[in-house]
Each structure stands twice: as C-alpha cells, then as structure tokens.
Amino acid sequence: MKYLCLVYSDEKLLHSLPDSPKDPECFAYAAAVQQSGRMLAAEALQPVASATTVRVRAGKTLLTDGPFAETKEQLAGFYLVEARDLNEAILLAAGIPAARVGSVEVRPVRELDV
Amino acid sequence: MTTAVAPADVAALYQQHSRQVLATLIRLLGDFSLAEDGLQEAFAAALQQWPQHGLPDNPLSWLVSAGRFKAIDKLRSQQRQHATAAAWLLEQGDDAGLVSETESPDDTAILQDDELRLIFICCHPALSPEARLALTLREVCGLTTEQIARAFLQSPVTIAQRIVRAKQKIRDAAIPYEVPQAAQLPQRLDTVLKVIYLLFNEGYSQSSGDKLLCAELSAQAIRLARLLQQLLPDDSEIKALLALLLLQESRRAARLDAAGELVVLGEQNRALWDQQLITEGVQLTEQALSGPRFGPYALQAAIAALHAESQAAAETDWAQIVALYDVLLRLEPGPVVALNRAVAIGQRDGAAVALPLLLALEQQGMLSSYHLLDAALADCYRQLQHGAQARQYYQQALGKTNQAAEQRFLQKMLKMCI
Numbered sequence: 131m132k133y134l135c136l137v138y139s140d141e142k143l144l145h146s147l148p149d150s151p152k153d154p155e156c157f158a159y160a161a162a163v164q165q166s167g168r169m170l171a172a173e174a175l176q177p178v179a180s181a182t183t184v185r186v187r188a189g190k191t192l193l194t195d196g197p198f199a200e201t202k203e204q205l206a207g208f209y210l211v212e213a214r215d216l217n218e219a220i221l222l223a224a225g226i227p228a229a230r231v232g233s234v235e236v237r238p239v240r241e242l243d244v
Numbered sequence: 245m246t247t248a249v250a251p252a253d254v255a256a257l258y259q260q261h262s263r264q265v266l267a268t269l270i271r272l273l274g275d276f277s278l279a280e281d282g283l284q285e286a287f288a289a290a291l292q293q294w295p296q297h298g299l300p301d302n303p304l305s306w307l308v309s310a311g312r313f314k315a316i317d318k319l320r321s322q323q324r325q326h327a328t329a330a331a332w333l334l335e336q337g338d339d340a341g342l343v344s345e346t347e348s349p350d351d352t353a354i355l356q357d358d359e360l361r362l363i364f365i366c367c368h369p370a371l372s373p374e375a376r377l378a379l380t381l382r383e384v385c386g387l388t389t390e391q392i393a394r395a396f397l398q399s400p401v402t403i404a405q406r407i408v409r410a411k412q413k414i415r416d417a418a419i420p421y422e423v424p425q426a427a428q429l430p431q432r433l434d435t436v437l438k439v440i441y442l443l444f445n446e447g448y449s450q451s452s453g454d455k456l457l458c459a460e461l462s463a464q465a466i467r468l469a470r471l472l473q474q475l476l477p478d479d480s481e482i483k484a485l486l487a488l489l490l491l492q493e494s495r496r497a498a499r500l501d502a503a504g505e506l507v508v509l510g511e512q513n514r515a516l517w518d519q520q521l522i523t524e525g526v527q528l529t530e531q532a533l534s535g536p537r538f539g540p541y542a543l544q545a546a547i548a549a550l551h552a553e554s555q556a557a558a559e560t561d562w563a564q565i566v567a568l569y570d571v572l573l574r575l576e577p578g579p580v581v582a583l584n585r586a587v588a589i590g591q592r593d594g595a596a597v598a599l600p601l602l603l604a605l606e607q608q609g610m611l612s613s614y615h616l617l618d619a620a621l622a623d624c625y626r627q628l629q630h631g632a633q634a635r636q637y638y639q640q641a642l643g644k645t646n647q648a649a650e651q652r653f654l655q656k657m658l659k660m661c662i
Binding site for chain 2: 131214215216217220236238240
C-alpha cells in the first residue's frame, strides 16, 4: 500500500522550538527510509508565502496568492511511502523529525480504477 | 458424529463461541461483513444439519469451514454480477490457498490469537474513541446495533454509521489484523484497557437509563478483561484492570437504595458488597502489585481494595489511600487524580486541610465543567459550617450534571445546609 504522509507545522515555530529538528537530522531520516526501500518520494516545501492557488472555472484559470486555506499549521513537506499496512506507515510517520513539533497526516493512496 | 443435538445446544454454542468463529473468519476472509455473513450462514447450516446428523467431532472447526465456504460461494455469485467485487479472491488464488493445510482451526491457540487480533483491531488508536467502543461491543461482544444505541442513548442509525465508517477505515487505510509486536504492545494494550474501562464506567455510572443494559455493559467489560487476562497472562496491568473492575462491581448492589437513590461510599451498606468479587479482586491486586513493574491501574485497584477490605467506613485506612494517590499522581498527573487525592486528604486530615487544595484546583480551571469538584468544595464548606458557600457550590454542581440520580443526591445535600 502507498501512503502519503503530509507534514504540517506552524511555519513560524518549525525551526525555533527547542525540539525543532535541524536539516541534517531530517536528511538522515529521509536517507534511512530510502535505504529501507520504502521511500517513493519525499520533499520539504518553501513557506506558504510562496504558494499560489490555481482554480479553473468555466474554462478560465483563476489564481490566488497564498495557500488554499489559512490554517494554524501549514503543509511543510511530505513523504510518499510504500508500507505493508497502516501500522507500518504510522511507524514511518512517527520517525519524521518534524512530527515532534508539528503533525503528520497519514493518508492511504487510492488506487484509481482505470 | 453420534451425539444428539438439540437446537438449544446450537444456540448455546452461538452464545459462547460465535465471536471466536467470527474472529477467525475475519482473518481468513479479510473482510468484516463477509465474515459476519459467513458466520450467520454457518450457524444456520448447523441448526439444520446437526440435529439430523449429530454433532461434528470439532464443532468450531466445522463452523469455520462452513462459514468460509458460504462466504466464498457468495463472493463467487457476486463475482458473476460484478467482476471487481471479488478481485481480492483472485489475488489470493483458489479457496484452498486461503487456509494452509497445516493450520486447522481446531487449534485453540489459533482461535485465541484470532480473538486477540479482533480486540486489537477494534481498539486500534487510528479509530475514534467512540468508534472503538461501538466496534468492540458489536464485534467482540456480539451486542446488536440497537442494544449499543440504547446503552449510549443514541439512535441506532448513528451507531450503525459509526460502525460502518470504522470498518471502511479499517479496509481503506489497511489497518492490519494482527496482535502488535512486543515493542508496540504496551502502548496498544493501553488503548484496549482504556476501551474496557470506559465500557465498564458507562455501565457503572448511571448515565444511561436502561438498568439491565448498564449491568450488561459492565459484565461485558469484565468478560473482556478476563479474556485478555487469559490470553496475555503475564501482563500486570491487565490483571490490575480486572481487579479494579471486580472491586467496583462488588459494590453495585449497594450504590443505589431501594428508592433508586445514589448512596455514597461512606454510607453504603457493606453487607451488600459481593464478597466473592472482593476476594478475587484483592487477590489479583496483590499479584499485580508484586510484579516487577506496576502502573496506574494497579494503584487504583489497590485503593479500591483498601475500601473493600474496611469493615466500616470509619475504619478506612485513609493514610494509605493518600499515599497511593501520591504515587498515582506522580505516575499519571491529572486534575481528576488530584481531586481524588484532595478528597482523601480531607478524609484523613479534615475539611480545613482539603479546602485550600480544592480551591487551588478550581483556580487551575481544568475541571470547570466537572460537577464533582463543586460537590467536593460544597462538602468541605458544609463540614466547616459555611452554609452559604456550601449552597452555592451545590447549586453549581447541580448545573453541571444531567444524571438524574446525581441531581437528586445533590438536591438532598443542598437541603441539608442551613
């Protein structure tokens, strides 16, 4: 099963709390997941200030500055992993260093019927 | 196959073993609803065949195979209609591959493992707490949706939806049907024990109207704790939880008087306490405390045991109860434990000593909607003969509970302060 682990955190606090992870730790964890063979993709994102939201209505492309929703915690990055089941996906998510200061939403990927 | 079988025997077997058969069918078929259909059909077949042909050598094994074949039959006919409905079956290969040849369901260990798997999946922390309760009652205890709805004062539709959504999540998120590995076991077990304790309290406090159903909920919680204790006999917290439930249950008959009014612990008729439950509870508490590592349930059981062993309210060993609360507060800090500790200190040292502790808790504000804090404050003021303050706090407590028996009790106390 594929699971998308969405890492959310308060951008203003992500790097400034006592428990905040530093880049080398995040990188080391990504490398470890990669090595375990369960990594499909993982990226960290630029702050939401850089976000643009795109909608297409009646054939017209509408752009808005900023994220889709203003929330207390913002999407900071993601892991796409291959896991045996939810328990394994939860273990992988719990290891993401940013989980200590933010939260990780674990979502099973839906296989589309084509 | 010679024993004569009456339909009543099949019914009794259903009562005792249907959950075990279900648990194994869920593992074999990988699907809750399919397993439930298979279970019903297997018992229907047993009801038809056993009275004529006699009891099979191994009835449980017979039921598991029958249920599995019925379910696969059903899938096959569905498959003819919808090609994708039974896609998983094709992935699994033919039906013979579903059970390995060496694995026979007459093996008690496998049946027990399956029951444990069922408990752990129903109490999975990825499900909402309400869903865990409903699913456990439905699947592990075999209560009907209507019974669960009545017990929680909710509509059957709400409960049915809750169960359906939980099963959907189990399927879509691939929550595995397994007993957690050793590293995760303590944490996962903690969730299971919480579900059992909640279940018990739901049946023990008078929050729902139906008295019989309340007793049934508590009985189911005790049954689950016993089952878990049987399956994982080395765990001291399971033992401790079972002890705690038995010790609380021992006082059920004394908690309400003939008119249905609430009787506080200190005024209960101790002759009504169930001595058999107390003996077993005390024994289990001692075992749990003698282990290398004990947790919050062991401490709560020890406190309950001290109450149970006092011949009269006045003989209660409050000093030791306070000491146990001290340890409990260190182990599991929280405002409710702090409140209970303050009340115990009041019993040991008097209301004047407890009052500042209770006022400090009120100041913290974490129990602002909890009527028992107001009631405890009111009791202190009443004992110190500050009638006005006592009345004010009893009034506040009254506004914060909607349990009828509690309200009548608080009204009675209110009338006592002049």
